[in-house]
Amino acid sequence: MDGILLQILNGLDKGSAYAMIALGLTLIFGTLGVVNFAHGALFMIGAFCAVSLQRLLGLSFETLDPTKKDFLGNPLKVKTPYIESWFGPEMGASIIDWSVPLAILFSIPIMLFVGWAMERGLIKHFYKRPHADQILVTFGLAIVMQEIIKHYYGANPIPTSAPSAFKGSLDFGVMLGFDPNVIIYPYWRLVYFAFSAAVITAVFSFLNFTTFGMVVRAGMADRETVGLLGINIDRRFTIMFGIAAAVAGLAGVMYAPINSPNYHMGMDFLVLSFVVVVVGGMGSLRGAVAAGFLLGVLESFASMNWIKDVIPGIDQIIIYLVAILILLTRPRGLMGRKGVMED
Amino acid sequence: MLGLDKRDTKFLLIVIFLTLATPILLQPFPESSTLAQFNAGYPDLMQRFAIFGIFAIGFNILFGLTGYLSFGHAAFLGIGSYSVVWMYKLLDYNVIWGLPLAVILSGLFALVIGYVSLRRSGIYFSILTLAFAQMSFNLAYSVLTPITNGETGLQVYTDDPQILMGATEPTSPHLFGIVMNQSAKINLGDWVFTFNNGYYFCAIIAIIAFYISLRIFRSPFGLMLRAIKSNQQRLNYTGLNARPYTLAAFVISGMYAGLAGGLMASMDPLAGAERMQWTASGEVVLMTILGGVGTMMGPVLGAGVIKYMENIFSKINEQVLHSWFGWLPDSLEGFVIFIAEHFVGSGWHMTSGVLFMLVVIFLPGGLVEGGQRIKAMFNNRGGDDADDPEHHPKHAPHVAE
Numbered sequence: 001m002d003g004i005l006l007q008i009l010n011g012l013d014k015g016s017a018y019a020m021i022a023l024g025l026t027l028i029f030g031t032l033g034v035v036n037f038a039h040g041a042l043f044m045i046g047a048f049c050a051v052s053l054q055r056l057l058g059l060s061f062e063t064l065d066p067t068k069k070d071f072l073g074n075p076l077k078v079k080t081p082y083i084e085s086w087f088g089p090e091m092g093a094s095i096i097d098w099s100v101p102l103a104i105l106f107s108i109p110i111m112l113f114v115g116w117a118m119e120r121g122l123i124k125h126f127y128k129r130p131h132a133d134q135i136l137v138t139f140g141l142a143i144v145m146q147e148i149i150k151h152y153y154g155a156n157p158i159p160t161s162a163p164s165a166f167k168g169s170l171d172f173g174v175m176l177g178f179d180p181n182v183i184i185y186p187y188w189r190l191v192y193f194a195f196s197a198a199v200i201t202a203v204f205s206f207l208n209f210t211t212f213g214m215v216v217r218a219g220m221a222d223r224e225t226v227g228l229l230g231i232n233i234d235r236r237f238t239i240m241f242g243i244a245a246a247v248a249g250l251a252g253v254m255y256a257p258i259n260s261p262n263y264h265m266g267m268d269f270l271v272l273s274f275v276v277v278v279v280g281g282m283g284s285l286r287g288a289v290a291a292g293f294l295l296g297v298l299e300s301f302a303s304m305n306w307i308k309d310v311i312p313g314i315d316q317i318i319i320y321l322v323a324i325l326i327l328l329t330r331p332r333g334l335m336g337r338k339g340v341m342e343d
Numbered sequence: 344m345l346g347l348d349k350r351d352t353k354f355l356l357i358v359i360f361l362t363l364a365t366p367i368l369l370q371p372f373p374e375s376s377t378l379a380q381f382n383a384g385y386p387d388l389m390q391r392f393a394i395f396g397i398f399a400i401g402f403n404i405l406f407g408l409t410g411y412l413s414f415g416h417a418a419f420l421g422i423g424s425y426s427v428v429w430m431y432k433l434l435d436y437n438v439i440w441g442l443p444l445a446v447i448l449s450g451l452f453a454l455v456i457g458y459v460s461l462r463r464s465g466i467y468f469s470i471l472t473l474a475f476a477q478m479s480f481n482l483a484y485s486v487l488t489p490i491t492n493g494e495t496g497l498q499v500y501t502d503d504p505q506i507l508m509g510a511t512e513p514t515s516p517h518l519f520g521i522v523m524n525q526s527a528k529i530n531l532g533d534w535v536f537t538f539n540n541g542y543y544f545c546a547i548i549a550i551i552a553f554y555i556s557l558r559i560f561r562s563p564f565g566l567m568l569r570a571i572k573s574n575q576q577r578l579n580y581t582g583l584n585a586r587p588y589t590l591a592a593f594v595i596s597g598m599y600a601g602l603a604g605g606l607m608a609s610m611d612p613l614a615g616a617e618r619m620q621w622t623a624s625g626e627v628v629l630m631t632i633l634g635g636v637g638t639m640m641g642p643v644l645g646a647g648v649i650k651y652m653e654n655i656f657s658k659i660n661e662q663v664l665h666s667w668f669g670w671l672p673d674s675l676e677g678f679v680i681f682i683a684e685h686f687v688g689s690g691w692h693m694t695s696g697v698l699f700m701l702v703v704i705f706l707p708g709g710l711v712e713g714g715q716r717i718k719a720m721f722n723n724r725g726g727d728d729a730d731d732p733e734h735h736p737k738h739a740p741h742v743a744e
Contacts, residue, residue, distance in 0.1 A: 035466055125704070131466045132412045136632060137703045139625060143696030151685055151693070271477055271621065278470055313486030320474040327463055327471055 002173060002182045007300045009172065013189040013258060015296020016196035017043075020251035021273040022280060022288035023200060024244035030220045030283045031237045034123050035131050037138040040270025041145040042245045045114060046252025047261035048149055049107035051158050054099040057083050098163045103253045108246055115245025119238050142266065150263040157260035162188040192254050199250055200289055203243070207285070216240055220283075275323040281336025291334055295319050351557060354639070358553055362546045365389055366538050373533035380658060383651050386526050386539030387610075391650045393545035394606045397552045399630045399642030401599020404556055405592050406628070407637035408565060410572035412469050414624045415456065415476030419449040419597045421483065421619035423604025425490070428497045428614045431516070435507040436499075438516050438523070438544075438609040442602065449601020450594050457593035461586055464575070476621055483616040496615035516609050518544060523610055541610050548606065552599060553643070559595070560639060568592050572637075600627075629699050635709030644710055649695065656694055659687040 021043055028036045060081040068076040084092030095102070122141065126134050161167075166187040173183035207213035219226045219233040226233045252261075259265065276295055280287030301307065303315035326333060347355060361368070370384035383389070398420065406412055426448045427441030434440050460471040483491040491497055499505075516523045523541035559565045570578050571585045578585050608614050617623070626649070634645025664680045664687065671679060686694045706713050 122700075122704075132410070132469075133703060133707065135412065135466065135469060136628065137700055139628075140696050140700035140703060143625075144693055144700065147690060147693035147696060148685075151690055267622070271473060274470055275474060278467065313482050316481035316485050317478045320478045323474050324459060324471060327467055328459065331463060331467065 002178050003304065004301075005172075005176070006183050006185075007304055008297055009183070009185050009189075011297030011300035012193045012293065013296075014299060015293035016193050017251050017255055017269065017292075018273055018276045018296050019289045019292025020196050020199060021248050021269055022276040022292045023203060023285060024248040025273055025277050026280070026283060026285050026288040027203075027240055027244040027247075029277070030285065031216065031240045032119075032123065032127065034126060035134045035138070036123070037135050037270065038118070038142040038145065039138075039244075039248055040266030040268070040273065041142040042111065042114065042248040042266070043252040043255075043269055044149065044261065044263065044266030045145065046107055046111060046249030047160075047256045047265065048153060048252075049110055049249065050100050050103040050253045050256040051153065051160055051261055053103040053106045054096075054160055057081065057096045057099050057102075061085075097165075100160060100162055100253065100257055103256075104250060107249050107253045111246040111249030112242040114249075115242035116238060118245070119241040123241070142270070146263050146266065153263065155263060157262040159260045160256040162191075162257035166191055188257050192258060195254050196251065199247060203247060204285070206243075212236065212239075272319060275319055277333075279323050279326045279333055281333025284333065284335040284337065287333055287335030295322065298322065345554070346558065347561070351561065355554060355557060358640075359550055362393070362550055363543075365392070365546070366536050366542065370534055370536055374535055375533055380663075381655060383654065384537055386524070386537055386542050388650065388654050389539065389542045390545050390606075390610045392647050393542065393549040394603050394610070395627070395630060395646035395650055396643040397545075397549050397606065398600055398603035398627050399634070399646040400549075400552055400556045401596040401603070402627045403596075403631050403636065403638075403642040404559060404568075404599070405596035406631055407642070408560070408568035408572060409589050409592050411461070411464065411589060411593070412628070413460075413472040413593070413596075414469050414621060414628070415460075415472030415474075416596070416600045416627055417619050417621060417623035418456070418476040418479040419453060419600035420604035420607070420623060421479065421614070421616065422449045422452055423601035423606075424608040424614035424618055425483075425497055425604075426601075427605040427608035428499065428612060429490075431499045431505070431608075431612055432497075432503040433506065435505050435509070435512060436514065436516050436612070437507070437512075438518055438605075442605045442609065445601045445605030445608075446598045449604070450598040453594045453597025453601075454590070457590050457597070461589050461593060473621055473624070476619060476624055480616060480619040480621070483619055491614075491616055493616070496613050498613050516541075516612055545606050545610070548602070552602065553639075556599075557639060564588070564591070629695065631709075633698065633702050633709055635711030636707075638709070638711045641709050641711040648710070652694065652698075653691055656687050656691040657689065661688075663687075 021039060024042070025036060025039050028034055028039070058081055060079040062077050062079055064075040065078045066075045068078075070076045081092060081096060083095050086092065087095065118141070122137065123134075126137060169184045169186045170190065171180055171183070172185045174180050176183070207217055215226065215231055215233070216236050219231075219236065223233055252266075255261075272295075273292075276291045277288055279295060280289070280291030298318055299315065302318040308315060345352070345355075366384050366389060369389065370382050372378040372382050398416075402413070402416055423445035426445045427438065430441035430444060456472065456475045460468055460475065463471060484493055513520070513522045521540050521544075523544060524539070526537050526539035526542075529536045529538070567583075567588050571589060575585055604614075604618065607618070630645035630649050631642045632645070633648060634643065635641025661680065661684060664683055665676075668676045668679050668683075684690065686697075702709060708715075
């Protein structure tokens, strides 16, 4: 029982990332009808927003401290981050400590802008082109984004730390009456799960409870009619693209402490997120979220030792196997609408 | 000749000539000149031209003719490499055992993967093939380590059985004693031409592969594949089942990929799982698109251009850039070099990404179409239909639409 609980918990954080990326992919596909292979790159750029902010806050100047001497007897050089000199040492240190959550604020405008620029600059011209062309051009774009990041940040993963308040783990089992140290779960992963739940809820409320969202949903159902009603649906769809990019970016920002960002992390997630979208049902937002969590949890179940003993290597391929099964038996996915992209 | 009409025979002869003369044609600059760095006549690079040419020709039979975009062809490349290296380990270094096995095995895998994947079309097909390729990649890295040797890559060790190994036999890949990595160097004045056994082996196989693909393009079977690309629904309405045809195309292109993978291992007796990663599949898509989808010459051209640029661009470093742009005023030079250094050296992938995007956006027909447009600009007589020896498919709606 405790093992099962632990695997569910372990699956949730990866599942959260899958769900957020897949949600963005589905938003883009549902509104603009574009298959975006560059979405993983947006996730990666989000993670690098966190890295950049941490570096930016860490910028420091050197002063000589005459009271201390180094081993040669010269006055010791002390590095003081600018932030600490502006806000005082304590305040400054805690701002640096909290850089990853702060990067959320920092990344939203960046991601919205990147999304907007991508849609207006490139994707716009590909509405009428075949899906294959869309896949190819966004694949090219993903390579370019990846290489730009690689050029400035190098090819190695960059460790990015979570705030010290969230370091350490929660002994989850004790709270449910199990023995201590059976179900241990890092705080930051809990935060990540809560954060993704909040983001996903926000996106759904935005779509369901605002006029803007209503128009967008109407546009997803029948773009032409909405256009005939005199509503500038294209502009709204562009904004939705920006929002989808921001969701992917946010997923990346908060993921940085879990897995040190490197330039190709986006590609790894992209393939899986596409599989998630397909399993959930092309164009179904709820399906994307549900399938994201489902596959995340399934993946962590498959990595349990006794299952691996029965079927070796199952943890590596379980997601793909599920996708193949779903595509062959129920091509519209778990929650896809009938008739949408079924062949 | 050989069942080809006059024009195709001429075309094939030109291709044969170009392939055989490659070691000379790619060494246009004398060794002592500063332009010598643009020479491409080394065995390693020429072998890659031929091998990736085969890979792209095969991929084009699937993508170019039927329009099914596979993102999983790298899996077959890997299978080909592994089977050849296994034959080295079990029998001996003669490539004659490994290559047929590579083709057969990858054909079998293609049959299974294709049978499942081809039940869907469009983007679903791409994702299914991608899923299969990623599965093979992950398995090759983890559970299949006894077969694939995991991250280290499969190679021949001294304690391998090698039951056919003779006492005097060379200890590197060879064909009945013709050692692949041996070459004859000819110095003509300031020029050095390298005639490599391995290259000529690959080149002959590439010519055969090209000939087979030419025959497929001209056959009723090829016509059927084109019909699938232009309108599969109509084909179904006429009572024809398209799936056996697409499956055959998939298997053929998988076999080509396996052959290319086998040849890679024939040149260098190593096989690693990274050959199966989906970025490798992306590379062959890139080559085909860059050269021209659905044309005979396009994929080969694309493979050549990509591999050549990869080689040249990754060699250029900051000193080379400084020597090129030294004549510019200092501030401007700094700026130009700042921009240019993104694209050279390890930034080569960026160049290929940009190139790829530009081709998809502005020149969907690839370099072949670009060439035709330029040609049409010069002899502006219209009627380009007559001037289309390769029967390029017209811009038909894609299956994915």
